[in-house]
Amino acid sequence: MSWLEIWAMLQVLAMIVPVVIIFGYIVYFIIIETIKQKMCKHINYYENRACHAICNRCGKDLGFIGTVREQRKNGL
Numbered sequence: 001m002s003w004l005e006i007w008a009m010l011q012v013l014a015m016i017v018p019v020v021i022i023f024g025y026i027v028y029f030i031i032i033e034t035i036k037q038k039m040c041k042h043i044n045y046y047e048n049r050a051c052h053a054i055c056n057r058c059g060k061d062l063g064f065i066g067t068v069r070e071q072r073k074n075g076l
C-alpha cells in the first residue's frame, strides 16, 4: 500500500468517524431516554403551555392534563 492510498484512507476515515460517533451518541441517548421512561412511574408531573402533563423525572409527555388527572383520580 502506498502512502497516497493510506493518506486517502485517512481522509475518508476523518469524514466517517465523526459521523459514526455523533450517530452513536444520538442512538445512545435515545436508548437511555427510552429506558428511563420505561422504568419511570411518572408519579409527579407538571403542566406545560400546551396543557399537557409532563413527567418531572423523565420528561415524558403523558398527554392532556385533564385526562391524566382523571386517570390518577381513578387510581390508574
Ligand SMILES: [Zn+2]
Binding pocket: 037, 040, 041, 042, 043, 055, 056, 057, 058, 059, 060
Ligand atoms: Zn416519568
